[in-house]
Amino acid sequence: METRTLKVVLDYEDYKKYPFLREAINDIRLFGLTLEDIGNTPLGSELLRNAREKILTVIEKGQYPIHGDDYRTEVASFLTTLILLSEIGDDALNEKFAIAFSKRIGAELSKEPIEKVLHIAINTLGWNISLDSNGDSLVYYKHYLQGVPEYTEEWKLVNRLLSKGFVRVPREKFTRLVETGIKKYVLNLIEKTRIEESKIPESLYKTVEEIAATWTNLRRELVAYARSAYSDKKEDLFPPCIRSLLSELSSGKNLPHSARFALASFLLSIGFSVDEVLEVFKVTPDFREDIARYQIEHIAGLRGSRTKYLPYKCENMRSYGLCRWKCENIRHPLQFFFRAARGRPPRVAEIQ
Ligand code: SF4
Incomplete structure (x- = not known):
């Protein structure tokens, strides 16, 4: 050669x-x-x-x-x-x-x-590659x-000239x-690229959350998947913190403000509408539709400062007492959702 x-x-x-x-x-x-x-x-x-x-x-x-x-x-x-x-x-x-x-x-x-x-x-x-005298490449x-x-017949190895382990590729x-x-x-x-959670600057995290929210809103199929998972009670897609809040809600418990915020902002971030989130909260013992709607619309950025609020990150969930789990390589409940939706649910361990 x-x-x-x-x-x-x-x-x-x-x-x-x-x-x-x-x-x-x-x-x-x-x-x-x-x-x-x-x-x-x-x-x-x-x-x-x-x-x-x-x-x-x-x-x-x-x-x-x-x-x-x-x-x-x-x-x-x-x-x-x-x-x-x-x-x-x-x-x-x-x-x-x-x-x-x-x-x-x-x-x-x-x-x-x-x-x-x-x-x-x-x-x-x-x-491992070189150029022959004709200007064609010889690639290991x-x-x-x-x-x-992907998906191209002509590139398949069986359709290429192979010599001593090298494939000839025209210029x-x-x-x-x-x-x-x-x-x-x-x-x-x-x-x-892996970074220790404690080393991530706050400004960087804010950008992560903003991009994640924009991306989720565009992923209609993901939203549809999340909706059907919710209505079919197959909530594996949701992180344990969110599942736990849903289960407390359906057992008739009154959730504290931080828990309501965490749940509502999570559901809104994965594409639930205000009405759908309202429906989730209807089982609350002290439910008042006018107040609940106002609060959810506020979180969705439709009222007041017009800021759309993002769910708490894991660190904040822990400090509010809303998380007693360790989800492997997860720093944000939305990150859990993305991975689970792609068929790679993170490993979860309960913290004693
Ligand atoms: S580690 Fe994060 S995603 Fe997992 S349960 Fe706790 S708050 Fe939720």
Whole structure:
């Protein structure tokens, strides 16, 4: 197999266009930005703003935007999006983000010389790969499989030329292979991003909650699923704290204000209407429809300050005495809901 040596030099413009590059991430590590800086310093607030806008633009338009002129801001904003996505913990949102991101990268790569695309595949994706004298790529089959676009017959291994474990990929198809490889690489980066609960700054958490609420409202099928789970009394989708409140409510208990707020804001956040939440509270012994409706509308942001309230995070649930469980890797009841709805309910242990 004849191969050619690659001579590629990446510059700061490349780091800005391709913020996932190993070189780019290593470069900005030198600036020593910490998690506490995010949201607590002018630069950190800018990163959080950018990351929020990136994710919301992906949700609303399916596009990944680039911000500003400075490559360091762009790379650090990208890393901040990974933190936010990891905290939200919804696979469908991660998938949507990774698709939008890799498409953007694919569009940029299609304008690059093949040597640069190869360099990225080798150095960042870690693929074993070389370029033959015709300009076609020879990709180790395991790495080839990481980049195969889904649902396409022509990419199946049986339909490709395979020699000594390497798959020949024509020059014009190679960028597409790398694009899918980048999508999986980004999903893996999100999966690997884990932050200790106590280290998450408050401002970052507020952004997590805001994005989670926006995403849930758009996921009609999730809402329909939650409704049917509720009406069929299959409440496994809900975290134990919420299940416990529902069960106390249906056994005729009068819930304290914090518990009512936690339950109403959770149900509104997963897409229940004011009337549906009202229906849930009708079993309350001291139920008064006018008062209850006013309170629920207030939480939904339809009255007063017009602020839509988000459910408490786990830490607050515990401090109000509403949680006696430990849900693995969960920091917010909404996060539990997303994971359970995607068929990955978190492990739960009761705290004695
Ligand atoms: S850990 Fe969080 S999600 Fe789980 S029961 Fe407690 S408050 Fe609810």
